[in-house]
Amino acid sequence: MNSKGVLAAVCGMVMAMPVLMPQAAAQVVEDFKSLSSNQYGEQYPMVNSQRIVRGRILAPAAHEVFLQINGINYPMTKEAEGYWTGDSDPLDEGNHYYGLVIDGATVPDPASLFLYGSGAERTQLEIPAQDEYKYALRDVPHGQIREIYFHSDVTGGLRHIFVYTPPQYDDDLTVRYPVLYLQHGYTENETGWSRQGRCGLIMDNLLADGKCVPFIIVMENGEISHQASGTGFGSLMTAANDLFPKILTQDVIPYIDSHFRTVPDIAHRALAGLSMGGMQTRHISLNYPGYFSQIGIFSGGVISIQDLNGNPEFKKDNKLTFISYGSREVENPRGQAPKETVSALKEAGINAVYYESPLTAHEWQTWRRSLYEFAPLLFR
């Protein structure tokens, strides 16, 4: 896939989407249960075994109400006592943003919990998945998600980051740990990986099951120029190409190495990201040698053979190149098929790994699964 293809794919996901028509209704199985993403005590929204969501809102004086999921407006019907209810099409497993449209006003559903995603804090649907054991909250030892502000010399202001430390971090104060720097996508922010991405729970579960070594995860906000200028994706990708790598290498890494018990060398430092964060990972790993020996690009392009051949330092330093996509993303024709690219990288001597998340698109379920596959390969 070329970078233009990636950009188009990313923009198609995150930009204001046209309102689509729902599919023809299937026979609905009446085994609905409340969602785990509901507010405390709320019965609706519910989901059934077909992964059809049924929403409900009290709007006694409204004339037209829709359940809006992934850019599709599903009509709701007025029932007794002023409640409106409506069903979606079957949804993919995992986390989806949604809202309600009440007489033309697009608003969050007061019955659901909130996340930051697609450019704003908004309501979400957590659709049950076959493999939710990967990110479920289990009664195992848990690490910490730490919220931190610190001064950046590069920007002259404060940066807001989240850091995951593994469960054993406070047991023995002489042990030092490797670090994964893990980036969100366009219109997401530094909260995404620990909330909808559930990176802390994924790590806790992998560690409890003996499937990976303990390491620290650092989550920064990569939407630098978007915040600074109020402009969109185009300028972001230009300016961020300079500014974000500078903040990461000159401010964040030194801050983490001086405030956490890290092993501060390239062998113990990895970089990964989803979508735009994957593009940033590619850009930084090719243009800022000496920092990262292991990289993950989730739904954000590939390291091509041309990249590799033009970059002997990357070839020398890189110990792992992990590329992943949701299967619904690679169904579409692309300039460069990622699976074939990974095969070519392997033949060229790179420890390259390809993963494809079954039946998911450009969304968090793809990235949760990607992290679950990527983490066990790190720092071995």
Place this chain on the structure above:
Amino acid sequence: MNSKGVLAAVCGMVMAMPVLMPQAAAQVVEDFKSLSSNQYGEQYPMVNSQRIVRGRILAPAAHEVFLQINGINYPMTKEAEGYWTGDSDPLDEGNHYYGLVIDGATVPDPASLFLYGSGAERTQLEIPAQDEYKYALRDVPHGQIREIYFHSDVTGGLRHIFVYTPPQYDDDLTVRYPVLYLQHGYTENETGWSRQGRCGLIMDNLLADGKCVPFIIVMENGEISHQASGTGFGSLMTAANDLFPKILTQDVIPYIDSHFRTVPDIAHRALAGLSMGGMQTRHISLNYPGYFSQIGIFSGGVISIQDLNGNPEFKKDNKLTFISYGSREVENPRGQAPKETVSALKEAGINAVYYESPLTAHEWQTWRRSLYEFAPLLFR
């Protein structure tokens, strides 16, 4: 104030409130600015120098829209292109929950950021205050807010807590710190103190200005029976009187003492809370001797002279009893005036301190200010 009075006052605040009428409109000064609690890039809601809030929502097909703040419905007027706008009465300084009512549907405003409060995640208005320097985000050294899950032997499940560690916590791994256990109110949860309470920023600012000693803050969820049984305040206050103190003393304190560098003795352990958390503080400090030497009760009652006279252990152990209210709370007649009670406690030999937050009610601005006054008195 007797406990019945406190309960009535608390319930009056947090229960579903009757819809009140707005006051007569004053001459509105047209110097509106966007609020800091708005979502990224959102111009509305705005606030002027009279602390009048102006809301706006796109609802082209709606027939009746209100801005709902503190139980009052302020009418909004349809303007060009389907936007509705409306003004509130002048509001008190600080944080207030609010929403919109669109053709009878009560929903969050998509233009604002979310908090958990009054029983749900909902939208907020952060009204500028004369003394917002106390909780502003300044470019000073910052501590960490750590999110943690751990196993509770008392409940047999997981507990979800937040822990503030001061900026210097990771500088010298041989230093140990005192701990303040800090509780939220009814229908709030363990997120309240670090989000709308801004306890981390308050501590960072006090420490940067040399006004207090560094200590750890632990924030638990005190709504035990509410969560367990789905029942309301009455059973909560009964069951929590047994369950919450058990969780705190048998699970939380040992967990904190074994996972953080604390000074694990009564001299270096304080307990405080707001509203219901203040009542829990009173109950625990009177009935669980040996744990806490310093207490803070914010808008949650007092330690009475009768309490003191019936409890020689409390009198012996207590080194600080801090009582506070918002001035708008103590305007109402109460069974026992807190200021006079504190004077009587002082005469009886207790190091008692009274603070009254000017022109605020039973709300977070009162409690932010209470923490700002309380923290410098601790662990001296």
